[in-house]
Amino acid sequence: MLLYQSDLRLLAIAVVLLVLGLYIRHRRRCTLPFPPGPKALPIIGNLRDLPQDNDIQTYYRWAKQYGDIFYIEVLGRHMVFLNTAKSTQDLFEKRSSNYSDRNHLHMINDLMGWDWSFGMMPFGERWKQHRKLFDRQFRASNVSTFWPIQEDRTRDLLVRLLHSPENVIEHLRHVAASTIMKIIYGIDVSPQDDHYITVAEQALAAMAKAAAPGAFLVDFLPIQVKMIPEWFPGADFKRKAAKWKETTYRMRDAPVEHVMRAMSQGKVSPCFMSELLTSVQTKELPESDVETIKNSAGLAYAAGAESMVSSLSCFFLAMVLYPEVQRRAQEELDRVCGERFPTFADRASLPYIEAICLETLRWNPVAPLGLPHMATQDDEYNGYLIPAGTTVVGNTWAILHDPDTYPEPMKFSPERFLQSNSDSGLNPDPAIGAFGYGRRICPGRFMANNSLFIIIASVLVAFDIGPGVDGSGIPTPTTAVFTNGMISHPAPFKFAIKPRSSEAIALITQATDQ
Numbered sequence: 001m002l003l004y005q006s007d008l009r010l011l012a013i014a015v016v017l018l019v020l021g022l023y024i025r026h027r028r029r030c031t032l033p034f035p036p037g038p039k040a041l042p043i044i045g046n047l048r049d050l051p052q053d054n055d056i057q058t059y060y061r062w063a064k065q066y067g068d069i070f071y072i073e074v075l076g077r078h079m080v081f082l083n084t085a086k087s088t089q090d091l092f093e094k095r096s097s098n099y100s101d102r103n104h105l106h107m108i109n110d111l112m113g114w115d116w117s118f119g120m121m122p123f124g125e126r127w128k129q130h131r132k133l134f135d136r137q138f139r140a141s142n143v144s145t146f147w148p149i150q151e152d153r154t155r156d157l158l159v160r161l162l163h164s165p166e167n168v169i170e171h172l173r174h175v176a177a178s179t180i181m182k183i184i185y186g187i188d189v190s191p192q193d194d195h196y197i198t199v200a201e202q203a204l205a206a207m208a209k210a211a212a213p214g215a216f217l218v219d220f221l222p223i224q225v226k227m228i229p230e231w232f233p234g235a236d237f238k239r240k241a242a243k244w245k246e247t248t249y250r251m252r253d254a255p256v257e258h259v260m261r262a263m264s265q266g267k268v269s270p271c272f273m274s275e276l277l278t279s280v281q282t283k284e285l286p287e288s289d290v291e292t293i294k295n296s297a298g299l300a301y302a303a304g305a306e307s308m309v310s311s312l313s314c315f316f317l318a319m320v321l322y323p324e325v326q327r328r329a330q331e332e333l334d335r336v337c338g339e340r341f342p343t344f345a346d347r348a349s350l351p352y353i354e355a356i357c358l359e360t361l362r363w364n365p366v367a368p369l370g371l372p373h374m375a376t377q378d379d380e381y382n383g384y385l386i387p388a389g390t391t392v393v394g395n396t397w398a399i400l401h402d403p404d405t406y407p408e409p410m411k412f413s414p415e416r417f418l419q420s421n422s423d424s425g426l427n428p429d430p431a432i433g434a435f436g437y438g439r440r441i442c443p444g445r446f447m448a449n450n451s452l453f454i455i456i457a458s459v460l461v462a463f464d465i466g467p468g469v470d471g472s473g474i475p476t477p478t479t480a481v482f483t484n485g486m487i488s489h490p491a492p493f494k495f496a497i498k499p500r501s502s503e504a505i506a507l508i509t510q511a512t513d514q
């Protein structure tokens with residue numbers, strides 16, 4: 001097609017305008033300030049201001065001081081904290097294509113073999129494929145298929161609590177692990193020292209060591225450093241990583257081998273793995289998805305087990321500290337369920353239990369600073385520059401303890417989520433925040449939420465939870481103290497768990513005999 005002179009002139013003008021626009025944008029970006037934040041020193045930036053162990057109180061204080069958003073810089077790395085529901089929505093939701101990436105961790109991803117975990121994958125096609133498969137099984141409309149497993153595992157928890165109430169945390173670990181392993185692989189884990197769980201816990205312990213800030217300098221050095229051979233002086237990190245990598249892969253592969261064996265013998269229980277592998281056999285999914293299925297399954301335990309233990313332990317602590325909440329919940333359960341255990345069908349009739357689940361997620365969010373996202377491109381927000389590569393943190397603890405949104409935020413008060421109170425527009429659903437943000441929001445949230453509901457309701461039907469007592473029977477004072485770190489737990493506390501009545505004991509025994 002021929003271009004006329006006037007067309008050429010128009011084209012030239014358009015090109016000039018485009019270049020000018022890009023130049024102005026670039027200049028403007030160069031002159032934009034970073035968001036406000038504590039003053040940084042040359043080279044080390046705010047390294048010395050960083051709280052030990054990720055202590056959330058410092059980030060809470062900075063949120064109150066600087067408002068919606070603050071900025072810190074550590075050894076040349078940019079970090080932005082979003083402290084309000086609005087700023088998380090503006091960036092993680094509305095600009096999700098720019099705020100769904102993750103920082104690349106050389107030690108964990110490249111050397112320890114966690115590159116198969118889509119929780120840490122960069123935002124892109126590979127991550128989308130994994131996420132799509134995971135969502136297919138864990139979407140809201142599919143999670144009711146897990147109910148029978150969740151009810152069965154909950155009954156097992158009650159028996160354990162009846163026989164050794166002093167080991168509550170161990171029992172919570174077991175219920176979280178056994179539920180996930182059954183849903184994902186159809187595996188019934190052994191009551192103690194299960195092989196799959198032991199390997200998974202070893203892999204996660206190694207990851208936690210490597211994830212501690214500054215644990216391995218390789219994460220701060222140029223990428224070429226990871227190429228040096230294991231025998232090289234100072235390459236201790238490579239030897240450690242090589243050993244840990246074996247465990248990372250065992251964690252992913254051992255349960256898959258079990259499912260494939262069971263499938264070939266026609267003995268498999270329906271589960272995440274078997275359903276997806278069957279879809280590959282029937283060509284509903286392509287053969288190339290097998291690796292993606294393995295990877296997605298492998299992440300479920302890593303991402304879900306510890307989070308469930310954390311939130312359930314918070315519930316037990318809350319029951320020790322707030323007996324009036326427990327009484328009100330038991331009144332509701334007695335009215336609705338009488339002499340039987342609750343089921344998922346009762347959920348709509350148990351608004352107070354529902355409110356306890358929400359308050360548990362809010363009161364001490366499992367991941368107080370979420371899981372950091374990363375900005376892919378330079379961006380401008382409220383007149384501030386957020387450069388490409390910035391680590392962007394949803395300051396979940398600060399958001400869920402904002403007194404304007406949640407009055408008396410330190411108090412465990414399920415009442416704030418009852419219909420009449422939430423109609424006021426106050427108290428938005430804390431699941432937005434507690435489960436993360438935007439496209440990276442926790443894909444296990446619907447299933448996790450159901451587990452919380454059925455466990456909390458069943459435990460309160462059967463047991464009274466109260467403070468521990470000393471040798472003379474005097475209740476031990478308990479306070480709400482929580483650990484720091486990526487996943488926060490209540491610090492050890494004393495408690496007493498007793499069956500509510502002889503009828504409750506009979507109910508537990510009968511339910512498990514069926």
Ligand code: HEM
Pocket residue numbers: 118119120131180299300301303304305307308311366367370371372373433434435436437438439440441442443444445447448
């Ligand atoms: C109370 C329980 C749980 C809480 C509070 C929780 C919370 C979170 C949070 C805060 C994130 C980070 C989201 C973000 O980057 O913005 C996350 C990610 C994730 N969670 Fe959960 N989680 C829970 C249980 C589970 C369970 C049971 C599973 C699996 C069965 C699971 C699977 C995942 C996965 C796969 C990711 C990574 C998502 C991605 O990067 O695309 N979670 N979760």
